[in-house]
Amino acid sequence: MSARPNAATSTVETAVAESADPCCAAPLPVLGRDVTVPLVTGGEVTYAALDYAASAPALQRVWDDVAAYAPYYGSVHRGAGYLSQLSTDLFENSRVTVAEFLDCRPGDQVVFTRSTTDSLNLLAATIPAGCEVFVFETEHHASLLPWRDARVTYLNAPRTPEQAVATLERALADRDPYGPALVCVTGASNVTGELWPVKELAAAAHAHGARIVLDAAQLAPHHPVSVRELDVDWVAFSGHKLYAPFGSGVLAGRADWLQDSEPYLAGGGASRKVARRADGGVDVEWHTTAARHEAGSPNVIGVYSIASACKALTEAGFDSLVAREQHLIDTVRAGLAEVPEVRVLSLFGDDAPRVGVISFVVEGWNSSHFAAALSAEYGIGVRDGLFCAHPLVRTLLGSDPQDPGECGAPEAAPGERSLNAIRVSFGAGTPDEHVERFVGAVKELVRDGAQWKYRTEDGRCVPDRG
Secondary structure, three states: OOOOOOOOOOOHHHHHHOOOOHHHOOOOOEOOOOOEEEOOOOOEEEOEEOEOOOOOOOEHHHHHHHHHHHHHOOOOOOOOOHHHHHHHHHHHHHHHHHHHHOOOOOOOEEEEEOOHHHHHHHHHHHOOOOOEEEEEOOOOHHHHOOOOOOEEEEEOOOOOHHHHHHHHHHHHHOOOOOOOEEEEEEOEOOOOOEEOOHHHHHHHHHHOOOEEEEEOOOOOOOOOOOHHHHOOOEEEEEHHHOOOOOOOEEEEEOOHHHHHOOOOOOOOOOEEEEEEOOOOOEEEEEOOOHHHHOOOOOOHHHHHHHHHHHHHHHHHOHHHHHHHHHHHHHHHHHHHHOOOOEEEOOOOOOOOOEOOEEEEEEOOOOHHHHHHHHHHHHOEEOEEEOOOOHHHHHHHOOOOOOOOOOOOOOOOOOOOOOOOEEEEEOOOOOOHHHHHHHHHHHHHHHHHOOOOOEEEEOOEEEEOOO
8 A cells, every 4th residue: 555654663573583493482462461450369460361262462563553554544435535545545455465364266355344243144144045054063153143044954063073074065965956055164163272174174065066154263363264275165254363453354255145145234335326216216236346245434443453463463474373372282281181170172182183272171160160260369361151152062061052051151159060161262472471370270279279259240250359
């Protein structure tokens, strides 16, 4: 973009260059890395943010880029003024950056949305009439629930990657081969972190005349995602998991279904021409580009932050990022393995490749109580509950996957058993000290118990300060 203001100097190269060994490379600088929080037992400690699977902290590089652009903020696609033209240029160049990051094919469209959930709901609104959708029960609710106007076949949780492919092939072989079909699958589980055989599932889908959309919300922040190499038809992800702020997402892939459907939202930006008819009605000519599904004033800062994050991760090098994250995964898994009371949840087994997402239960502990103690007594932020993947967590815990549950904490009181789990997750901005503190805290809590008393308040376990 010729008129783009100079962004702050990137800190990514400096962070990566601090060590020649990728396993020992420094974490990428993120916002909040020096924030201190109070402990219920007294004093303060640097906060250990280990809930990346929900929302990763924004990269400092992203924040610096956005701050450098902010004085030049202008209305996108709407104005003749300099700042409007500059912002439009930046917005459309961000689309190119995302397409390059995803290794899109010629003719693929990049549509900017609010999140992965929004992206998949957009795609659900564009599928042809009579389309049958195939979804594993292991999906996050963002992938499991949007297909309300389609015929949906829910597939049971597989126990190996090979079984996942075989299950899909059998289901597709039994369908009407003349109707449209869509497969929706995650790239990495938001519960277990395990990588799914996306390329093999895509091949199976295409062999049976179906299309496939990849939920890359948990994959894209940790591993490179190539639409071309994986041969998926669409990919969806969120900015807030890719080290960018909240409120922006991406749906990228084939243009035909997107062009043939009614706009996701009707309004300015999606319409190319609007004219009154003689009978008093209105004729509308909709855009055939990505703008067709981007009605309204776009979130230019959110879009630019995604593009900045894509550039930062690319410059840092996924080889280095993956190697360092594997070091953190090994540290956590080895530490948890030393605690007999801890059971790590897994579909594909201990040797399955995964990203930095690990869920577990602790014998004798309510999951909400354990997570509350980690926060209040150690300054460690993790997640407890069902992680908006209720059927999967129920299956992994050995209960009926149809049992009801909540995304938040259970109603069980401290000490009572709950059908929920604890999730620790981390990534490019996580220091070694945070995962080491977490492992030490787990061992201490299991061995010595909590130092503080806790009670249930509004369904959550909290320190009893009364």
